[in-house]
Structure formats: structure tokens, C-alpha cells
Amino acid sequence: MKTKLDSTIQFNCGIIMNNRFMLAPLTNQQSHEDGQLSDDEFKWLTMRAKGGFGLVMTCASHVQEIGKGFPGQLGIFSDKLIEGHKKLTAKIQSYNSLAVAQLHHAGMRSPFDVIHQKAVCPSESQKHNARALSLDEVYKLRNDFINAAVRAQTSGYDGVEVHGAHGYILTQFLSSEINKRTDIYGGSLDNRSRLIFEIIEGIREKCGQNFLIGIRLSPERFGMKLSEIKLISQQLIDSQLIDFLDLSLWDCFKKPQEYLDSDKNLLEHVLELNYKNVKLTVAGNIRSGEDVQKILNAGVDFVTIGRSGILHHDFPKKVIENSNFKPIQNPVSPEYLKSEGLSDTFINYMRRWEGFVTH
Numbered sequence: 001m002k003t004k005l006d007s008t009i010q011f012n013c014g015i016i017m018n019n020r021f022m023l024a025p026l027t028n029q030q031s032h033e034d035g036q037l038s039d040d041e042f043k044w045l046t047m048r049a050k051g052g053f054g055l056v057m058t059c060a061s062h063v064q065e066i067g068k069g070f071p072g073q074l075g076i077f078s079d080k081l082i083e084g085h086k087k088l089t090a091k092i093q094s095y096n097s098l099a100v101a102q103l104h105h106a107g108m109r110s111p112f113d114v115i116h117q118k119a120v121c122p123s124e125s126q127k128h129n130a131r132a133l134s135l136d137e138v139y140k141l142r143n144d145f146i147n148a149a150v151r152a153q154t155s156g157y158d159g160v161e162v163h164g165a166h167g168y169i170l171t172q173f174l175s176s177e178i179n180k181r182t183d184i185y186g187g188s189l190d191n192r193s194r195l196i197f198e199i200i201e202g203i204r205e206k207c208g209q210n211f212l213i214g215i216r217l218s219p220e221r222f223g224m225k226l227s228e229i230k231l232i233s234q235q236l237i238d239s240q241l242i243d244f245l246d247l248s249l250w251d252c253f254k255k256p257q258e259y260l261d262s263d264k265n266l267l268e269h270v271l272e273l274n275y276k277n278v279k280l281t282v283a284g285n286i287r288s289g290e291d292v293q294k295i296l297n298a299g300v301d302f303v304t305i306g307r308s309g310i311l312h313h314d315f316p317k318k319v320i321e322n323s324n325f326k327p328i329q330n331p332v333s334p335e336y337l338k339s340e341g342l343s344d345t346f347i348n349y350m351r352r353w354e355g356f357v358t359h
Contacts, residue, residue, distance in 0.1 A: 035075020
């Protein structure tokens, strides 16, 4: 049975999403260095809401200044940033799209030339020139994630996504390869995942039952094990504290690294969880209308679109109108990307993706 692409989803918290398309939180480096929203970022995100994305998520927004992961990052670490966020949420919601802020801290992946001091990490990392967080600093980190969610709610966001993926600080806590702590935040999987659960519990307590809460996790790479992420995901679902789980798979259709002999692909493995009332979204090589339908038919609730959302601000509308829609082929010209709402800074950043932009 085909999933209707423009059918609504009601989350546990009561909030309704108008269709099955979420804009992936995409790094673009086009906000101001002090964390303030820029006109370029405003244009990029609101154009996607206008283009039919049922949920528009900000790129990673750092919850502490020392957690900044790249130049031009949109921040949510200070009340001084609220005014810009309010402007953004109002415009996104005017197109009947949900506005969600992604809460982020880069940890050891904060470059020295961006934060001008040593990065922080669960444990010292000479390779990344990062120092270990003290126990009091871990408590502060937890509270700053929670305070950032309260700030997002004050700014008018429908909800937040906690960024626990891609090797950033919460992944660093989860990883037995990186996290060598000997206190309550290190050692066993329960201890390594403790910070995530405390953050989610704190956000739910402070922001209430009607606030949308999601979490992004990586089941592979960055020191992650699929078996451990499946365990944590099920615990998060069972806690009844989250509304959606966002799994960043890189490629939904590949074989899992941990189980190379398995006859199931990565997507099939994560679909084995008992999702109960929690909605599942996945990202990873979902580029065409056919891909979207394949993912939804497999049992995923909504898709997270990155690359095709960059190429077509109205990708959801195009796929809803034509389920066989295929995005424009790369490389594309800078002029084309400008017409799709990307700034010069963002276009320059996209040159890192091999074969994406013409030279």
C-alpha cells in the first residue's frame, strides 16, 4: 500500500505535520559569527517552508559558544539571539510548516581557529587538541542543552531536535572509543548514554507535554555501533519522552558495517525496533520521488531530505505532484543554486561536495 505523501502526521505531543517531508539540518556557514540569524539563512530556510516541507529544521545551532563547530553557525546559546529566531519561526509557520531548532555542541570537533581555545570532550583527545570536561562542566553542558530548548520555545519553535549524531559531543559521550571517563558518564552503555537521557528528560520537564522533541542518532561511523544505537533508541522510545527519532544512515540501502553477512540492509535493521507511538524519520541517499516512496512504504513515517532539498526548494511539492520526480543532475551552476535560495557562502561550502557545483 502506498503512503500518501501529503497525508498528515500527528505526534505524541499533539502537534500535526502537514506532509511526510522534513528538511535536513544542513550545515551552510551563512549566519553571522556572533550566532545571529542572517538574511541569507532566513531566505534559505523560509524558501524551503514555502516549497512545501512539512517540517523545516535549522542547521545545527550551538548551545554553548565553546561548542561552535564551524564559521557562520546559527547560535541558540544566548537570549540575545531570540529576536532573530522569532523572525524565522514566524515566517516558517506562515507557510504551515513546523519550525524546529536543532540543538548542537561540536565538542572535540570545535576547531581552534573558530573558538580560539582548546575544544572540550568527554575525555582528553590529543589528536583533536581537546581537554576533558570536569563533572561540573558536564552538568553545565546538560543544563545548557535544556536552557537552549527553553530559548527555542520562547522563540516560537514548535520543537527541538537534540543532535546526538555525526561525532559531535553527545556522540563522543556515547562512543566507547572516545569516552574514557570513570565517573557516572563513562564506562557502561547506560553511563555513556546518561547525558542524552538527562537532557531529554530536562527538556520535557521544562517545555511541557505539547512541545515537539526529537533526537538524531548515527547508528554507524564516529565510534558508533548499530547494536548499541538500537538499544538506546528502544530505551528512548520506551521512555515516552520523545516524539520522533531521526536516524542519520548516510545510505539507507547499504549493508550494516556491524553485520556485513546480514541479508538485511541498514534501514531494515532499524525498522526492527518497536516504535510504539514514536515517529521515525531517516536520512541517507533519499534523492528521488521513487526513493521517497520506497522509504515510506518500508514503514518509515517521514523522510529527511538534504541534497534534493538544496537542489529544489520545492522538492516536496514536485514529488507530491509527480511520484516519479527526479532532481536536476549535478553539477549545477552557482547561478542555479542562487535561484534556489543559496547565498555565495553556502554555494562555496557546497564545493566541498565533489561534483555538486560547476567551477
